[in-house]
Amino acid sequence: MSVSPSGVPSATSRGIDIALGGRTIAAGLSFDVPERETLCVLGRSGVGKSSLLRWLAGLLPGSPARTDVAWMAQQDLLLPWASVLENVVVGYRLRGAPAPLDRARALLADVGLADRVDDLPAALSGGMRQRAALARTICEDRPVVLMDEPFAQLDAITRLDLQDLAARLLVGRTVVLVTHDPMEALRLGHEVRVVAGPPLSIAHRTRPAGCPPRNPGAPALLTEQGALLATLRGAP
């Protein structure tokens, strides 16, 4: 774990080398992550942004192991045989630590699942499962949260709801959110960084005005979305 001068664990990494299956995904990449903010990493499929996130999480060979990150993926990664409540506290069970069941219940109420705590994931809709996954991610209470296209499989309206919820619950944490959706990046990111590759490079950075979650209908946001789309298409 690297620690910044301010004492907050940092996700900033230098000299990132990723090679998977003989392909170079990243070579000597430096990737700074602003603290206590949400950084959205925007890129087309296949540029290696998920690999970068896995590297930051310490899940790839050669990447430094970390104990200060929470993880949320495109799949809900809920254990199908465990109740929603047990899924939210699964990290504590896995470490053999006392599970904060009251906090987990409060979080589930916060994401709108108060009456579903004892259900199994199979009884929930896709949006509800992703809410439960978000509650689990928050319940871990880690300073750094890494999210890999967490809302990609949801319908447009549910996605907007969950983006609002995530923005509210993730305030004050260092978040890296990987997405291929410019609107999602612009709604949620304090900073939006467009990546191209492989090998990964940073093609463009922008800091949209205002605070997340931003209004999806705001003209400035739509203009910026058009610009980002152009950048993405020009940066295959």
Next chain:
Amino acid sequence: MSGAWSRFAAPAIVGLVVLAAWEIAVRTGGVPPYILPGPLLIARTLVADWGTLAPALVATLRIAALALLAAVVVGVALAVLFTQSRWLERSLLPYAIVLQVTPIVSIAPLIIVWANDVTLSLLICAWIVAFFPILSNTMLGLNSVDHNLLGLFQLYGAGRWRTLLHLRLPAALPYFLGGLRISGGLALIGAVVAEFVAGAGGSGSGLAYRILEAGYQLKIPRMFAALVLISAAGIAIHLLLAALSHLLLRRWHDSEAGRAL
């Protein structure tokens, strides 16, 4: 068509039609009972000889059940060991495969001689036949865990033991139960085959021994009655294991979700 109709009535009608055709063919064709007894005669024999057949059925079922239990214990234990250590898997799995592909009929006489105890040798034979599907399926299940979930478990600080307990074993359960259903039938077949080999040597008390004995005495209807009992036992084992599967998986696994028992 409703589910109950297609599940119970349809096979029952097919069975009744076949039995009726069999009975009619035997009666009109004048086939003597020592060549092919009709279903009614078999049923009557089953009732009349219940006193000798029932203890034989119990003896065979006991061997099959014990062999299945041993297959579960050894199969699951080996599967866990093999998935924890590639080195162990590479050294031992080939021998498990050798056991699996060796025809049980050809080694049963040796086992009976070596074990020097009829029950034990029957048990070993039935176990050899039954354990491989459990080992192989459980290994497949333990190795089929979503790598994203493994990553999550790693990030959340789960050690090897807790990953096994909370992730690999539950994820392997549907695969294990699939193997168990195959092994349930195989344990019965293994027990019967071993009894045949042992019974040919004059020792035994199971259904296969009753079949051999009835064959020697040309009591063909009793042979068929014993065969009916073996089939019924096989179906009962299958239904029992299917019910177990349903009970354990219906709430969370796609293979059983939304299905009536």
